[in-house]
Amino acid sequence: MNALRTRHFAAAAAVTAGLLVAGCSSPGSGDSGESTTQAAPMAASDLQDDYQQVIKDVLPSVVQIEASESLGSGVVHDNKGHIVTNAHVVGKERTFKVTTATGEQALTAKLVASYPEQDLAVIKLDNPPNGLKAAKFGDSTKAEVGQIVLAMGSPLGLSSSVTQGIISATGRTVSEPRTEGSSGATIANMVQTSAAINPGNSGGALVTLDSEVIGIPTLAASDPQMGDSAAPGIGFAIPSTMVKTIADQIIEDGKVTDSGRAALGITGRTVLGDDYKPAGVAVVNAQRDGAAAKAGIEAGDIITKMGGADITTITSLSEALAGEKPGDKAQVTYLRDGAEKSADVTLGEM
Known part of the structure; x- marks a missing residue:
């Protein structure tokens, strides 16, 4: 299954999701019928109230970002006007139009820095408005499968849209497709969600019922058997812990000074066998x-394994490295003049 970035251009669509909650009572109770009919509406009403409170809390912190040839979303990082989004939303551009959830006139913003290796970027409003509300970022390491989440952003150009789902899995390593202007980042520890992620959601917010941003929606899965169209209910978000780590460095230093990502320190290319x-x-x-x-690895060597992972492509090597940390030791198997060799490599930093 391939992963596709969620981005670009507007269309109109609306989907309404209904939620049915059933109630029950203990056997033998004299008013069992009344309890059954009252429990479901009360439970549904409570959940609806929770949704509406989260939307009230967080949606003002989610913006729409417009570049000359793309459209995406962003999350207000602080009241100084810093906004975190995806690197593929900003692309190679340096100036943007930003629309807040209130739908007021678009504001102007400039790029602070982009970090394509993790598909994250920070832009800054030229004139932050009064009352600009920063989002609260949660701890994505505590994300649990089955946890209810809401995705907020501008899918298909429909600003301030909200969808709901659950966390379907955690710890996913996903590689983006290589496209013009993108090197195809490999991102580890992504949060998988069933909340609808559509073009334009990129850079928005994946939010828990505690009104905390737990991730930045970035990818939607695609099914090659269906012409690479989006696979419903399979989306991915960059974990909030990584988002804060990268964004904080960009805001403080203008660049990423400590990526926390392992590297071999090579330039490589995929080779084919017989x-x-x-x-x-x-x-x-x-x-x-x-x-x-x-570790003695030279130009011309062909890497075939790292640790327990078979290495067949650049993508598979990136995915193997994504699961490691700088300073970790990994055994790398390679071919030199047709002979198999191995080396214990102390991994560097990207």
């Missing part, structure tokens, strides 16, 4: 002081 299938990653260049070079 059967014309991907068979490894050829080292085109090994940085002089990089992790691979220090």
